[in-house]
Amino acid sequence: MLRNCARLLLRGTALSVRPQAVHSVRCSFPGITRTFAEEQPRDYGFPNATWNSNMMGLYQTYLAQCNGGGWRKIPSYNTTVHHIAGDPLDPARETRLFTRNLDQDGDGFEYCMFYNKAERRMVCLFQPGPYLEGPPGYTHGGCIATIIDSTAGAGAVYLCGSVMTANLNINYKNPIRLGSTVIVDSKVEKIENRKVYTTCHIRSHDDTVLHTESTVLFIKLNV
Numbered sequence: 001m002l003r004n005c006a007r008l009l010l011r012g013t014a015l016s017v018r019p020q021a022v023h024s025v026r027c028s029f030p031g032i033t034r035t036f037a038e039e040q041p042r043d044y045g046f047p048n049a050t051w052n053s054n055m056m057g058l059y060q061t062y063l064a065q066c067n068g069g070g071w072r073k074i075p076s077y078n079t080t081v082h083h084i085a086g087d088p089l090d091p092a093r094e095t096r097l098f099t100r101n102l103d104q105d106g107d108g109f110e111y112c113m114f115y116n117k118a119e120r121r122m123v124c125l126f127q128p129g130p131y132l133e134g135p136p137g138y139t140h141g142g143c144i145a146t147i148i149d150s151t152a153g154a155g156a157v158y159l160c161g162s163v164m165t166a167n168l169n170i171n172y173k174n175p176i177r178l179g180s181t182v183i184v185d186s187k188v189e190k191i192e193n194r195k196v197y198t199t200c201h202i203r204s205h206d207d208t209v210l211h212t213e214s215t216v217l218f219i220k221l222n223v
């Protein structure tokens with residue numbers, strides 16, 4: 001049963017999304033204007049007005065490396081597919097991805113991801129919002145664990161297909177100020193049968209501060 005649930009959850013999180021809510025969103029930034037078709041689910045990995053200048057600068061830097069530089073931008077939706085035969089979830093029920101569960105842009109997890117298959121890396125540009133507070137003014141450790149798990153998990157999924165987190169170890173080195181921009185950099189180091197070993201570091205936007213170092217073990221499900 002647990003295994004089936006895991007399959008359903010992770011199959012959904014992998015590479016496709018349920019075409020669900022109707023969104024009509026316009027994002028305008030210097031050089032970037034996008035209007036989303038009504039029936040298209042919103043890709044939350046595109047800039048919005050709450051992104052600070054460091055977030056925008058890094059976004060443009062990674063985006064530039066998507067043209068022949070080995071990177072590609074990963075779409076980010078607010079829900080996962082669970083309309084699969086035998087799904088124990090009620091198909092009529094709305095679910096939301098934990099990291100995309102707030103309605104107001106900027107309040108919670110603001111992030112976008114870029115994937116480099118050759119380097120087995122998934123990089124997440126992350127700007128924690130005010131509703132992720134732990135210590136006054138700083139990001140809650142559980143939220144930091146979440147963005148590590150999500151980034152390393154996405155990297156494992158893009159390389160290996162459906163996986164489930166089995167173990168997550170974090171050394172918290174320096175607190176992350178709310179509203180700042182950090183780089184979550186994960187890498188698949190080793191694959192042994194069903195076990196996918198990853199490392200993940202979080203550094204400040206300018207690479208001067210190491211916030212966390214971590215290892216995450218994922219177990220492949222569809223083997």
Ligand SMILES: CCCCCCCCCC(=O)SCCNC(=O)CCNC(=O)[C@H](O)C(C)(C)COP(=O)(O)OP(=O)(O)OC[C@H]1O[C@@H](n2cnc3c(N)ncnc32)[C@H](O)[C@@H]1OP(=O)(O)O
Nearest residue numbers: 002006013014149150153154157164165166167193194219
């Ligand atoms: C694009 C979008 C991407 C989104 C990414 C999303 C990231 C978020 C991911 C999550 O949040 S997942 C939710 C949190 N994780 C869980 O709830 C997992 C709960 N645990 C389980 O479901 C099962 O324990 C698990 C699927 C991980 C493994 O159960 P299995 O029955 O499939 O495997 P098994 O126990 O036989 O172990 C398989 C191998 O892994 C090893 N293993 C399992 N758990 C381990 C562990 N904790 N530490 C070390 N090794 C472990 C185990 O020893 C064995 O090694 P060997 O093949 O060498 O014998």
